[in-house]
């Protein structure tokens with residue numbers, strides 16, 4: 001058996017992206033060069049920018065290519081903070097459930113820029129506590145440099161009330177950055193309609209290559225750069241553009257956009273089948289995350305087990321899944337996301353993430369569910 005259920009970590013490249021990548025590798029020309037080779041490559045970059053802008057409903061000039069989603073997050077959080085910080089305004093607001101690509105730059109701002117960082121708590125559902133944010137903005141809105149909240153969580157798939165957050169922030173003119181890496185291509189996502197100041201997307205979660213992402217940044221807003229050099233990308237992200245990856249990113253974004261609704265409805269059905277089967281097999285399991293969910297992410301807690309053991313047992317049976325949380329020195333840390341939702345360290349460390357895509361089938365789900373009784377009982381025995 002070989003079943004891949006870790007599509008939230010990365011997913012196979014789609015044919016159109018592979019073709020675009022290969023085509024560009026046969027071309028010559030730095031997109032910043034003025035001669036015909038450079039101009040031809042520049043044209044391909046700008047067409048790719050337009051395709052990505054269409055997929056996320058922004059202006060082409062709002063797309064800034066970066067080397068990853070992580071880089072886009074760092075650029076946005078640090079850049080917006082640097083733009084607005086002064087003696088009276090030095091407070092960075094993120095949520096308790098952000099990816100490390102926001103958590104860690106926020107910590108960096110605390111360590112090196114003496115910023116105060118407040119993490120918004122979440123409800124047991126996994127949704128950000130809006131009442132907490134409302135009170136914070138009312139009391140300390142003029143001290144906040146930036147609010148950064150994710151569009152959906154990478155561990156639980158819970159979709160966040162970003163439009164509400166923007167409404168609360170806009171009363172105090174606070175810019176909002178949104179990490180939409182997991183949502184882009186999976187659920188409808190419109191930069192224009194959300195009204196955020198900045199938005200992060202990444203290619204390898206939607207069938208594009210690894211190592212290419214984009215920051216969508218409101219037209220006309222210039223933020224201090226993280227990387228300095230040749231002044232590419234509105235002088236916010238210097239460095240020769242990675243044309244092959246950009247073209248492949250655009251191809252993947254167009255592919256994802258064209259089939260988004262159809263794939264989402266198929267994957268949601270697989271998710272329902274998975275959860276129903278899992279509950280029938282292991283009645284005491286806990287499904288983490290409720291409210292509005294991404295179609296493909298399922299996070300389950302199996303009381304009396306240990307995540308690393310579960311992962312290895314599933315892997316040995318030919319099923320690739322994830323604990324969803326960060327790994328340090330080969331051991332998974334208890335998930336800060338599940339703990340923010342009220343889990344103890346022990347139950348957070350008894351949890352697994354299965355992430356599905358349209359490439360999976362009903363029979364994949366049935367085969368994996370058939371393994372549950374034996375895998376879970378072996379994991380429980382190993383944990384005694």
Ligand SMILES: Cc1ncc(COP(=O)(O)O)c(C=O)c1O
Pocket residue numbers: 008009068069070071073099101150152153154179181182202203204211212213
């Ligand atoms: C929510 C979220 N943000 C950011 C990232 C980082 O993106 P990248 O892998 O392109 O650096 C990931 C990737 O796992 C993610 O899930």
